[in-house]
Amino acid sequence: MSVNVALGHVSNAFLIAALVIYSLSVVAFAGDFAFGRPRRAAAAAHGQQARDRAAALASVGAASAAGAAADQAPAPATASAAPADDAGTMPELEVPALRAIREAGRWVVAAVVFAMLGAAAHTTAVITRGLAVHRAPWGNMYEFITALTCVAVIFFLFAMIRYRVWTLGVFVMGAVVVTLGLADTLIYTAPGDLVPALQSYWLDIHVTAMTLATGIFFVPAVLGFVYLWVDRYTRRVAAGQAAPGNGIVRRLPTIEQLDRLTYRTIVFGFPVWTFGVIAGAIWADQAWGRYWGWDPVETWAFITWVLYAAFLHARATAGWRGRRAHYVQLLGFASLIFNILVVQVFIAGMHSYSGVS
Amino acid sequence: MTDVRAPETDPFDPAAEPDDHPRPGPSSPGAAFGPADWLKWGWRQLTSMRIALILLFLLALASVPGSMLPQQGSNPSGVQQYYTSHPDLAPWLDRLGLFNVFAAPWFAAIYLLLFASLVGCVVPRTFRLAGSARTLPPRAPRHLARLPRSAEYTTALPPQEAVEVAARVLSGRGFRLRRPDDADSSQDWVSAEKGYLREAGNLLFHLALLGVLVSVALGGLFGYKADRLLVQGQSFADTVSALDEWHPGRFVTAADLGPFTIKLNRFDASYIASGEQRGQPSSFDARVTYTEHPGGPARTFDLDVNRPLSVDGAKVYLIGHGYAPEFTVTDARGHVVYKQATPFVAGASGNFLSEGVVKVPDAQPEQLGFTGVFVPTAVNVGGTLESVFPAADNPAVSLIAYAGNLGMDSGAPQSVYELDTSAMHRLTASPQVLQPGQSLKLPNGRGTVTFTGYVPWVSLAITHDPGQLPALICGIASLGGLLLSFMIRRRRVFVRARSGPSAQNGTTVQVGGLARTDAGGGFEAEFAGLAAELRSAHEQAAPARPAPSAQPTRSAQPPPQQAAEPRHEGE
Numbered sequence: 001m002s003v004n005v006a007l008g009h010v011s012n013a014f015l016i017a018a019l020v021i022y023s024l025s026v027v028a029f030a031g032d033f034a035f036g037r038p039r040r041a042a043a044a045a046h047g048q049q050a051r052d053r054a055a056a057l058a059s060v061g062a063a064s065a066a067g068a069a070a071d072q073a074p075a076p077a078t079a080s081a082a083p084a085d086d087a088g089t090m091p092e093l094e095v096p097a098l099r100a101i102r103e104a105g106r107w108v109v110a111a112v113v114f115a116m117l118g119a120a121a122h123t124t125a126v127i128t129r130g131l132a133v134h135r136a137p138w139g140n141m142y143e144f145i146t147a148l149t150c151v152a153v154i155f156f157l158f159a160m161i162r163y164r165v166w167t168l169g170v171f172v173m174g175a176v177v178v179t180l181g182l183a184d185t186l187i188y189t190a191p192g193d194l195v196p197a198l199q200s201y202w203l204d205i206h207v208t209a210m211t212l213a214t215g216i217f218f219v220p221a222v223l224g225f226v227y228l229w230v231d232r233y234t235r236r237v238a239a240g241q242a243a244p245g246n247g248i249v250r251r252l253p254t255i256e257q258l259d260r261l262t263y264r265t266i267v268f269g270f271p272v273w274t275f276g277v278i279a280g281a282i283w284a285d286q287a288w289g290r291y292w293g294w295d296p297v298e299t300w301a302f303i304t305w306v307l308y309a310a311f312l313h314a315r316a317t318a319g320w321r322g323r324r325a326h327y328v329q330l331l332g333f334a335s336l337i338f339n340i341l342v343v344q345v346f347i348a349g350m351h352s353y354s355g356v357s
Numbered sequence: 358m359t360d361v362r363a364p365e366t367d368p369f370d371p372a373a374e375p376d377d378h379p380r381p382g383p384s385s386p387g388a389a390f391g392p393a394d395w396l397k398w399g400w401r402q403l404t405s406m407r408i409a410l411i412l413l414f415l416l417a418l419a420s421v422p423g424s425m426l427p428q429q430g431s432n433p434s435g436v437q438q439y440y441t442s443h444p445d446l447a448p449w450l451d452r453l454g455l456f457n458v459f460a461a462p463w464f465a466a467i468y469l470l471l472f473a474s475l476v477g478c479v480v481p482r483t484f485r486l487a488g489s490a491r492t493l494p495p496r497a498p499r500h501l502a503r504l505p506r507s508a509e510y511t512t513a514l515p516p517q518e519a520v521e522v523a524a525r526v527l528s529g530r531g532f533r534l535r536r537p538d539d540a541d542s543s544q545d546w547v548s549a550e551k552g553y554l555r556e557a558g559n560l561l562f563h564l565a566l567l568g569v570l571v572s573v574a575l576g577g578l579f580g581y582k583a584d585r586l587l588v589q590g591q592s593f594a595d596t597v598s599a600l601d602e603w604h605p606g607r608f609v610t611a612a613d614l615g616p617f618t619i620k621l622n623r624f625d626a627s628y629i630a631s632g633e634q635r636g637q638p639s640s641f642d643a644r645v646t647y648t649e650h651p652g653g654p655a656r657t658f659d660l661d662v663n664r665p666l667s668v669d670g671a672k673v674y675l676i677g678h679g680y681a682p683e684f685t686v687t688d689a690r691g692h693v694v695y696k697q698a699t700p701f702v703a704g705a706s707g708n709f710l711s712e713g714v715v716k717v718p719d720a721q722p723e724q725l726g727f728t729g730v731f732v733p734t735a736v737n738v739g740g741t742l743e744s745v746f747p748a749a750d751n752p753a754v755s756l757i758a759y760a761g762n763l764g765m766d767s768g769a770p771q772s773v774y775e776l777d778t779s780a781m782h783r784l785t786a787s788p789q790v791l792q793p794g795q796s797l798k799l800p801n802g803r804g805t806v807t808f809t810g811y812v813p814w815v816s817l818a819i820t821h822d823p824g825q826l827p828a829l830i831c832g833i834a835s836l837g838g839l840l841l842s843f844m845i846r847r848r849r850v851f852v853r854a855r856s857g858p859s860a861q862n863g864t865t866v867q868v869g870g871l872a873r874t875d876a877g878g879g880f881e882a883e884f885a886g887l888a889a890e891l892r893s894a895h896e897q898a899a900p901a902r903p904a905p906s907a908q909p910t911r912s913a914q915p916p917p918q919q920a921a922e923p924r925h926e927g928e
Contacts, residue, residue, distance in 0.1 A: 003632075192632065192634045193629060193634060193637070193639060200662075200663035202663070260878075264878055267843050270839070270843075271836060271839045271840055271843060274835070274836050274839060275836055278829075278832045278833070278836060281828075281832070282829070283663075285825065286663045286664070286665060287662055287663050287674075288674065288676065288818075289582075289665065289672065289674035289676065289818040289820045290582075290820065290822070291822075291825060291828060291829075292573070293430070293431055294423055294424075294428060294430070294431060294458075294459045295431060296424035296425075299420050299421075299423050299424040300424055302420060303417045303420050303421065306413050306414075306416050306417040306420075307413075307417055309413060310410055310413040310414060310417070313406060313409065313410050313413065314410055316406060317406040317407055317410055318407075319407070320407075320410065335417075343424060347424065347425070
């Protein structure tokens, strides 16, 4: 089937738009750091939050009681307040998401709106690209990076709103803008067809899973750096040394929160990666007559899997929790990036389809 | 696994944190530390999480050279090249097994130790899980408000009935219950536990990985791999002599080959004709006729890159293709001494510029040999032929003729793609270009060679891997186990009921809960929902009898833990 060139141009235009809007969102997230109102999260470690929360809960309880049957007593405590409204809501959603965003200040509102608009434009770019080439739009490296950053943004927005970690936006969205910008300028590939070895529905399944997993792992990778930074800051403060960045770190989530968020995102991504590797093995079996052949790309997918597995184990091992575990997961993401950028491009193997020359 | 510690409860999963407990080592002050103790100590070390972690790192690290250096199994010609370009270094790398990393003893040592460590960890945990499935949850702790999650409210029901209602609710939610027995001083509580599948999933994951390893070994021992180049119009039987290459597993003999036959009727390849991707293949299609066994019915099949043929327990894959120019050679006597399609192999220059040789041992008075280049779409660029497109739009061959001794009788094996010219002399000064149908007259009346046309050939890989299906099943099982262990949390919920100081106050119901392992989060929400359900069950049960007081139930203050750490609680 021939490539729809006009639709390809539409896709490119939407991608540029997404880049611009993402940049605005980064600016707004940064503005929140500079001018935003002090966040409760900053005070969490100091117990201030407990009072804030008690006050907030009282108002929630009153609000929901007003709407409830008159003979009902005020909703008792947190335990039964949240699920009374919606059994599926997350515990973090004691304040509804929209209201939580509003309460976070107008910089965050602007940043979230920009990020969502950008994600919509980004998704449109990926979909139109797919329509232009009549296949899943992650068949070469440019398309792969475009799609994985789209996954990363959507996944991060979900996590950010769910856990109310607005201050992480500047880091993750910043990393997305840089990655997407580099992809668009350095390795742009015009829409085109695939070689026959890539024309299989197992390609769609395998590469889709890999794209999803990479997009998900993108988020904990950024969080890992933030974690190490906060960790270093905390240790310096504990040691009585000069610790620059006080104003920024104070607004960030606590180190325990960062650790748990990282862990949960990786727990989300690891089975997807595992599935992607299995799907890849099935595809390899159909295309090349063996399900595993230690092809360089397979080897590096295996290394990535082992490193993330090591992270999951490290968190359960004395002496490895915390900083060391985060080094491990960052190493895992580094191996993933190495696989995409170096192995697939420079090392001969059967996965040499990146379309980068 | 968690930062949440439960007071007054047993640890759920001691195996998860084996390193927290100091182990007696050889250094520990003891009288005699015999060989048995050393073994025990070594085994404990091996099965500790720390060693498993180190082995995981070693496994990742050991895989790296396997991707950086050419490997004997996947890229033998790359190994040859490496020997040529690094003659000093290559033998040393070879001695270290770095050209065959994934079959090297040190690589095997790492993964075998890792799997031994895994077995040592998983087997005791399996027994422990089986044991815990038979034992009841622990007694309810005295102070439920100290648990990570707790709620408190009052009900008009008397304590015993309140506990009864709570037990019904929890049991309805699939919890395993423990009620007080006669030995207990307090009788108004119920313990409930759920989520045993988490540990089961975790074990399934690890055992399935073991299964994958066994499946791979199974394939290596009882499977085989073979290659065969098949020219269009020709056929072959799956026997050792008919195969170009045969790599049997340790326990495979020639008798294990299924004697199926395959004939290539037609092969078509199409290519993208324009645009940036001009020359990239767009589709392949190999039409074959096969019989499962000699004399069996002939069936046809369209072999494609992603569509192997399953026949007689083996799978046949299309892994490559090329052109086989057809030559007719007559010798000095005028006899036709060669008339066949000769497979040429595409070189690295692209667009299927292919090289090959023609050996004519029967020619008289001297044997003849030709080295040739086949160009599917030929363009003459400054006197040399170049191929500008992979399809055969303007085919041509370029030949250099030799006469003399081909050296085929020496007994040494010869490649069909190489001409040994050491005992031959060149007949033509420059390469001679032929179009289909054209002939080249050899000098001194030695005969003629005619380029009559070309046919495509395909290269087929034939594999038999009995470990394939087990590996797939184990892979899926490992994924299932992973999902179970990540999505299910092992949690306990306790309910205590106490009658208030006076009948007016009704009964105070305390609900407490903890999740030892809550990787995906969400126990907060589940607990909140459960507490609400218990409360409404109590409220519904209460009006059946006259309430001791009109005073509405009152909620307690949120427990301190909940306020102090509201987010990301309990993994």
